[in-house]
Amino acid sequence: MALQSLVDLRDLALKVLVASETSPENAEMVASALVRADADNIPSHGVARLPTYADQATSGKTDGFATPEISQVASAVIRVDAKNGFAYPAIALGLARAVDIVTETGVVAVAVGNSSHGGVLGHHVEDMADRGLAALGFVNTPAAISPWGGNRPLYGTDPIAFACPRRDLSPLVIDLSLTKVARGKIKLAADRGEPIAGDVATDADGKLTTDAAQAMAGSLLPIGDAKGAALALMVEILTATMTGSNYGFEASSFFSADGPPPNTGQFFILFNPESLGGEGFAGRIEVLMAAILNQPGTRLPGDRRLENRRKAEKDGVDIPDALLADLKARAGG
Amino acid sequence: MALQSLVDLRDLALKVLVASETSPENAEMVASALVRADADNIPSHGVARLPTYADQATSGKTDGFATPEISQVASAVIRVDAKNGFAYPAIALGLARAVDIVTETGVVAVAVGNSSHGGVLGHHVEDMADRGLAALGFVNTPAAISPWGGNRPLYGTDPIAFACPRRDLSPLVIDLSLTKVARGKIKLAADRGEPIAGDVATDADGKLTTDAAQAMAGSLLPIGDAKGAALALMVEILTATMTGSNYGFEASSFFSADGPPPNTGQFFILFNPESLGGEGFAGRIEVLMAAILNQPGTRLPGDRRLENRRKAEKDGVDIPDALLADLKARAGG
Numbered sequence: 001m002a003l004q005s006l007v008d009l010r011d012l013a014l015k016v017l018v019a020s021e022t023s024p025e026n027a028e029m030v031a032s033a034l035v036r037a038d039a040d041n042i043p044s045h046g047v048a049r050l051p052t053y054a055d056q057a058t059s060g061k062t063d064g065f066a067t068p069e070i071s072q073v074a075s076a077v078i079r080v081d082a083k084n085g086f087a088y089p090a091i092a093l094g095l096a097r098a099v100d101i102v103t104e105t106g107v108v109a110v111a112v113g114n115s116s117h118g119g120v121l122g123h124h125v126e127d128m129a130d131r132g133l134a135a136l137g138f139v140n141t142p143a144a145i146s147p148w149g150g151n152r153p154l155y156g157t158d159p160i161a162f163a164c165p166r167r168d169l170s171p172l173v174i175d176l177s178l179t180k181v182a183r184g185k186i187k188l189a190a191d192r193g194e195p196i197a198g199d200v201a202t203d204a205d206g207k208l209t210t211d212a213a214q215a216m217a218g219s220l221l222p223i224g225d226a227k228g229a230a231l232a233l234m235v236e237i238l239t240a241t242m243t244g245s246n247y248g249f250e251a252s253s254f255f256s257a258d259g260p261p262p263n264t265g266q267f268f269i270l271f272n273p274e275s276l277g278g279e280g281f282a283g284r285i286e287v288l289m290a291a292i293l294n295q296p297g298t299r300l301p302g303d304r305r306l307e308n309r310r311k312a313e314k315d316g317v318d319i320p321d322a323l324l325a326d327l328k329a330r331a332g333g
Numbered sequence: 334m335a336l337q338s339l340v341d342l343r344d345l346a347l348k349v350l351v352a353s354e355t356s357p358e359n360a361e362m363v364a365s366a367l368v369r370a371d372a373d374n375i376p377s378h379g380v381a382r383l384p385t386y387a388d389q390a391t392s393g394k395t396d397g398f399a400t401p402e403i404s405q406v407a408s409a410v411i412r413v414d415a416k417n418g419f420a421y422p423a424i425a426l427g428l429a430r431a432v433d434i435v436t437e438t439g440v441v442a443v444a445v446g447n448s449s450h451g452g453v454l455g456h457h458v459e460d461m462a463d464r465g466l467a468a469l470g471f472v473n474t475p476a477a478i479s480p481w482g483g484n485r486p487l488y489g490t491d492p493i494a495f496a497c498p499r500r501d502l503s504p505l506v507i508d509l510s511l512t513k514v515a516r517g518k519i520k521l522a523a524d525r526g527e528p529i530a531g532d533v534a535t536d537a538d539g540k541l542t543t544d545a546a547q548a549m550a551g552s553l554l555p556i557g558d559a560k561g562a563a564l565a566l567m568v569e570i571l572t573a574t575m576t577g578s579n580y581g582f583e584a585s586s587f588f589s590a591d592g593p594p595p596n597t598g599q600f601f602i603l604f605n606p607e608s609l610g611g612e613g614f615a616g617r618i619e620v621l622m623a624a625i626l627n628q629p630g631t632r633l634p635g636d637r638r639l640e641n642r643r644k645a646e647k648d649g650v651d652i653p654d655a656l657l658a659d660l661k662a663r664a665g666g
Contacts, residue, residue, distance in 0.1 A: 074439025074608040076409040106407025107602070109440040111609055134570070150628030154621075162567040164574075174567050176560040206630075224556025227509040230634045233625075234495040234507050237467070241497075241617045242609040249624060269440070269602060275407040276444055276575040284574045288487075291582060292566075295483030297539075301563045 001318040009317065010035045013047050015331035020054035022064030022086075029088040033119045038317045041308035044184040045120045048323060053086070053117075054330055055257035062086060062116055062261065068093050076105040079243070082115035084261040090115055091124055091266055098270050099131055106275035112266040113243035117141075117254045122175030122302065124268065125163035129171030134164035134271040140239040140264050143248035144183055146219040148229040151206025153219045155232035156248035156264070157183060158239070165273065166289070167282040173302035178232045179220040190216050239265040334651040342650065343368045346380050348664035353387035355397030355419075362421040366452045371650045374641035377517040378453045380652065384659055386419070386450075388590035395419060395449055395594065401426050409438040412576070415448035417594040423448055424457055424599055431603050432464055439608035445599040446576035450474075450587045455508030455635065457601065458496035462504030467497035467604040473572040473597050476581035477516055479552040481562035484539025486552045488565035489581035489597070490516060491572070498606065499622070500615040506635035511565045512553040523549050572598040 004012075010031050017027035030053065038046030057064035066085025070093050073079050078097050082090035090112050098108040118124070118139040128135035141156030157177040165171050181200040189196050189212035201215035202208055209215050222228025240247045245265030252259040273281040292298050337345075343364050350360035363386065371379030390397035399418025403426050406412050411430050415423035423445050431441040451457070451472040461468035474489030490510040498504050514533040522529050522545035534548035535541055542548050555561025573580045578598030585592040606614040625631050 073611075074605065075437055076441075077439030077605075077608045079609075104408055105438060106410030107440055107442040108409075109604065109609065134575070136567075147625040147628055147631045149630035149632065150625070151630075152628055154624055154628075160564070160567075162570070164570055172570075174563045176557075176563055178557075178560075180557065223558075223560050224509075224511075224513065226634075227511075227556050230507045230509055231493070233621075233634065234469075234493075236621060237495070237497060237505075237618070241614060241621065242467070242604065242606075244610060244613060244617075247621055247624070271442065271575065272407065272410075273575075275410045276412075276442065277577060278406075280577060281574060284577075285570070288566075288569060288574070288580055291487050291580070292480040292483070295480060295485055295487075297482035297484075298480045299482065301559075301566065 002321055002324050003316045004319050004324070005316040006035055006039055006312060009038065009047060009319065012327055012331055013050055016050050016054050016327050017057065017064065019330060019332050020064065021057045026064055026066070026086055026089050029092060030086050033088045033123065036123055037120045038319070039309045039312035040120070040305040041312070042120055042305070044182065047319065047327065049117070051326055051330070052255055052257065059257040061252070061257055061259065070094060070097055072097070076101070076108050078108060078110045080110065080112045082112055084114050084116070084263065087112065087115045087118045087266060091118065095124065095128060095268060095270070098268070099128070099133065102133060102270050102272045106272050108270045110268040110270070111243040113245040114261070114263050115245065115266055116262050116264060118264070118266045120175065121159045121161040122163065122173045125161045126171055126173045128270055129163035129165045129173070132165050132273065134273055134276070135162070136269040137161040138235045138238045138267045140236055140245070140248050140251070142251040142253055142262060144179060144220045145222050145229060145232045146202070146206065147233070148226040151202065151204070151219065154247065154249040155229070155236050156251070157220065158232045158235035158248070160231070160235065164285060165282070166285055170306055172285070172289070172300060173305070175302070178222050178228050178235070180223055181220065183220060186212050186215050186220065238267040242267055335654055335657050336649045337652050337657070338649040339368055339372055339645060342371065342380060342652065345660055345664055346383055349383050349387050349660050350390065350397065352663060352665050353397065354390045359397055359399070359419055359422050362425060363419050366421045366456065369456055370453045371652070372642045372645035373453070373638040374645070375453055375638070377515065380660065381656060382450070384663070385588055385590065387663055392590040394585070394590055394592065403427060403430055405430070409434065409441050411441060411443045413443065413445045415445055417447050417449070417596065420445065420448045420451045420599060424451065428457065428461060428601060428603070431601070432461070432466070435466060435603050435605045439605050441603045443601040443603070444576040446578040447594070447596050448578065448599055449595050449597060451599045453508065454492045454494040455496065455506045455638070458494045459504055459506045461603055462496035462498045462506070465498050465606070467606055467609070468495070469602040470494040471568045471571045471600045473569055473578070473581050473584070475584040475586055475595060477512060477553045478555050478562060478565045479535070479539065480566070481559040484535065484537070484552065487580065487582040488562070488569050489584070490553065491565045491568035491581070493564070493568065497618060498615070499618055503639055505618070505622070505633060506638070508635070511555050511561050511568070513556055514553065516553060519545050519548050519553065571600040575600060
């Protein structure tokens with residue numbers, strides 16, 4: 001492990017991307033997003049993704065030079081065509097336009113299609129809360145969850161995120177996938193030949209398994225059994241049907257540089273608290289936060305990420321030596 | 334048990350409400366909603382609620398004569414003040430107005446406050462899908478779920494519902510609460526002195542319990558542990574903060590006629606598929622439905638309700654004798 005400052009890491013990420021068929025504008029947004037994930041100690045969405053991202057841009061699976069195209073299809077609906085480029089510039093473009101109109105409309109839907117890996121979903125809604133808005137976010141991914149009763153994955157891990165502003169404090173940010181256990185953890189166990197818990201995944205025949213390798217060839221179980229599968233179905237409709245993108249089972253891998261673009265989708269709903277909740281909004285949020293924190297043993301969702309972020313801003317983040325060497329080689333350093 | 338036709342049952346429910354300090358207009362909507370729940374074989378939300386509803390109207394906890402007040406606070410946001418009356422007329426008023434404007438705006442938020450028991454959440458979004466719209470619905474209830482790590486309930490069971498239209502078919506309807514097991518089932522076990530599963534509820538000290546009576550004094554566990562608790566927190570903000578209503582832990586019981594009105598909230602988001610998904614919407618929904626049903630052992634969410642409904646329309650529904658006698662006495666026999 002080697003400690004890297006966030007500034008240095010971002011600079012390195014930028015160089016890797018620019019050296020890999022990506023425009024400087026797009027590279028800046030992708031690099032910032034990845035380093036932000038590392039700062040929050042979400043390494044699965046950090047610069048560990050860079051080798052794949054760079055290979056995908058080089059192979060053309062992701063168009064690193066894409067310029068997302070925005071259109072306002074109704075007075076409160078923004079559509080963004082990510083043009084098979086990185087998701088981050090497309091999402092940022094759509095959300096920025098939505099911020100401009102939400103004062104008038106009170107609510108805005110942002111549908112991002114022809115997109116790819118969306119990064120940390122919570123960060124996108126957090127950005128909106130930093131601007132004084134509440135926001136819901138949904139994203140789909142290549143298939144991981146089977147329909148309830150079935151045994152072949154159709155739905156992605158399909159995260160749901162929500163954020164809202166807090167008076168004089170960092171926003172409340174909720175961000176969760178609909179699988180019991182993250183696919184990254186199953187993958188790690190498979191690589192190490194370690195078993196997994198008996199109630200989190202099934203093999204290719206739909207039977208519960210503790211064998212991580214068999215789980216990787218099967219399905220991840222959703223939270224709440226049939227309920228979580230139904231929520232994943234809902235997320236697929238919001239993120240794929242409503243954005244004109246691929247369903248989880250139609251999408252190519254986020255992890256390989258081969259094949260067609262994944263063409264997944266992201267869907268956001270922004271709310272103006274001045275229309276919803278009004279003057280009482282800020283005070284009422286604090287009543288709820290206090291009721292939670294008043295109970296010993298509780299913490300607010302997202303609090304740990306904020307703690308990690310503060311530490312990383314001061315001390316930097318630890319990056320595995322092999323990854324760092326790979327990135328430096330790719331940067332042409 | 335006595336078999337009742339839906340028409341007779343609705344007529345009986347109407348009479349009970351009108352005899353219990355409720356206006357004929359409000360009584361019609363409440364009676365229809367309750368019988369619709371019985372038809373779908375959701376008796377917990379059917380005419381079994383009528384004795385409580387009637388007592389609440391008589392005591393004034395619910396204002397049976399309330400006329401909900403609607404206002405458009407932004408071009409795509411409708412607020413409804415239910416005036417501490419029954420939720421159904423308030424929800425119907427807000428959704429009807431939203432239907433009028435969604436063609437222009439593409440998305441509309443409907444915030445219903447000062448409300449009470451919202452009935453079957455899935456029915457409200459199903460009504461929107463019957464009009465060609467997709468819809469998300471959220472509702473909070475008196476407290477049932479503790480914040481994760483805590484031991485005192487703050488959040489309601491906090492259902493989430495989603496519906497979207499299908500070409501030439503009944504809409505897809507998803508409707509689920511965020512508890513592992515419905516509170517009604519715990520209550521039934523407590524009444525019968527039967528044990529409950531060991532992983533669905535905690536006692537007043539926050540310890541897992543198989544004792545149904547102790548569970549009723551404690552908390553229900555959310556689906557997905559911390560994830561479900563975070564979703565419930567999100568639902569509380571959407572339904573209470575954003576509608577100016579009570580949080581679960583502030584709300585009085587839906588089951589007693591005493592105390593102040595529960596003042597809970599309902600929150601809906603309507604989407605026009607012509608703006609989101611466009612011409613491809615209907616075809617793409619069917620691609621997903623087919624992919625699900627193509628797997629042996631699967632069914633679509635809501636299918637069982639539809640089967641029950643068709644049977645009930647033909648054969649009527651079974652109502653317990655004691656309940657029927659109570660309702661007839663209340664109706665003025």
